[in-house]
Amino acid sequence: xxxxxxxxxxxxxxVVVFSGDDKDDKKxxxxxxxxxxxxxxxxxxxxxxxxxxxxxxxxxSENPRAADPAAKPVIPGWKTVISAKRHVAFDVPATEDWKVxxxxxxxxxxxxxxxxxxxxxxxxxYKQDACSVKVEGSTEPDTSDLGGVGxxxxxxxxxxxxxxxxxxxxxxxxxxxxxxTGERKVTKAKPFQSEHGLKGYAASATVTGVKKDNKCTTxxxxxxxxxxxxxxxxxxxxxxxxxxxxxxxxxETIEKIKSSLRPLKSGS
Numbered sequence: 001x002x003x004x005x006x007x008x009x010x011x012x013x014x015v016v017v018f019s020g021d022d023k024d025d026k027k028x029x030x031x032x033x034x035x036x037x038x039x040x041x042x043x044x045x046x047x048x049x050x051x052x053x054x055x056x057x058x059x060x061s062e063n064p065r066a067a068d069p070a071a072k073p074v075i076p077g078w079k080t081v082i083s084a085k086r087h088v089a090f091d092v093p094a095t096e097d098w099k100v101x102x103x104x105x106x107x108x109x110x111x112x113x114x115x116x117x118x119x120x121x122x123x124x125x126y127k128q129d130a131c132s133v134k135v136e137g138s139t140e141p142d143t144s145d146l147g148g149v150g151x152x153x154x155x156x157x158x159x160x161x162x163x164x165x166x167x168x169x170x171x172x173x174x175x176x177x178x179x180x181t182g183e184r185k186v187t188k189a190k191p192f193q194s195e196h197g198l199k200g201y202a203a204s205a206t207v208t209g210v211k212k213d214n215k216c217t218t219x220x221x222x223x224x225x226x227x228x229x230x231x232x233x234x235x236x237x238x239x240x241x242x243x244x245x246x247x248x249x250x251x252e253t254i255e256k257i258k259s260s261l262r263p264l265k266s267g268s
Contacts, residue, residue, distance in 0.1 A: 074196055074260050083122035084264065086151040086235045088198065088227070091260040092124045093253065100124045107148055109174040117174035120150030120238050126249050131216040144216045147241035147249045149257065154226060154234040160201040161189035163226035163234050168205035171240045176220030181211035192225055196262035200227030206243070218242040223254055225261060237261060 073080045078091040081100050092098045101107070101123050108119035126147030135142050157163035169186045177184070184207045192202035206221045222240040229235040239257065241249040 074262065075256065078260070081122060081124045081149070082264065083151040085121065086153070086237075087230050087264045088151060088235070088237060089260075089262050089264055090149075090237065090257060092126075092149065092257055097127050097247075098124055099128050107150065109171075111178060117178075118170050120148075120152040120236075123148055123150035126241065127247055130247060133214045133216050142216070144242075146245065146247055147239065149237070149239040152236050152238060154236050157226070157234045160226040160228065160234060161203070163236060164189040164201045164203035164224045165205075167226070167236050167238060168203045168222045168224045171222035171224075171238060172205045172207040172220045175222075175240050176218060176242070177207045177210045179211065179213075182207045182209040182219065189226070194261040195259050198225070198227055198261040198263050200225050202226075202258070208243075218245045221251075223258065225258060227263075230263070230265070 073091045073094075075091045077094055079094040079098070079100060080089055080091050082089045082103065084103060092100065103122045105123060106119050106121045107123045107125070108116065110116045125145045126149070128145045129143040130146045131144040132141040152167075154163040154167065157166070165186050165188070169184060172184055173180075176182070184205060186205040187203050189201040189203040191199075193199045202223070202225045204221065204223045206219070208219045210217060210219050219242070220240060221243050222238065224239075225237040226234055227237075237258075239254055241254070
């Protein structure tokens with residue numbers, strides 16, 4: 001249960017998978033799986049290392065994009081996350097619970113076999129490494145964050161509403177219940193407009209009743225906003241979080257983060 005990887009071509013029955021994000025967007029399309037991943041475990045953390053310097057746009061170490069003119073938060077006292085590739089910005093609380101990562105970093109979830117399942121870029125992590133468990137045969141523990149937020153492409157999606165629903169379910173599956181022991185629920189996408197001009201469709205998903213494999217196994221939730229980028233392609237804002245655990249990210253805070261979404265001009 002944590003963060004860092006890519007949505008692959010085979011996931012859950014009836015779930016569309018948007019494969020590829022930051023590296024091969026133009027080579028990938030949405031695919032529909034007909035074979036559940038029977039051997040998958042709960043989400044394994046994996047991080048794609050930045051291919052560029054950690055701080056390509058200047059700024060402080062806490063917020064690598066803080067020097068950008070568009071980085072001024074719209075929520076007083078919060079800090080801004082900028083996705084130049086997806087032409088969107090949003091704010092997260094300026095507390096030690098939140099770490100804004102480099103825009104060149106991608107995070108997500110992968111299977112126990114190391115197969116990327118879901119991924120997003122320009123992320124911020126909530127309560128990074130909040131839980132850890134020992135891994136047999138490894139000197140490094142498996143660590144889990146309590147949440148994460150970022151952006152990704154949705155090449156091949158049929159509509160903004162469909163993209164929002166599909167991606168929300170993908171993230172609760174990949175991050176919290178790859179063995180499919182729990183019950184997933186997805187809300188129907190609804191039109192969305194933030195207080196700062198971003199329009200699209202929003203959806204959410206939850207998974208409950210997940211069988212506990214270790215102390216870090218939890219239920220989960222995901223929130224998505226799908227919108228049309230300035231280049232005409234669909235794009236997604238995604239937030240996932242563990243539920244039913246101490247320090248759970250409140251829905252009220254999630255909605256406040258979502259309300260700060262705003263479009264960036266091309267080249268920002």
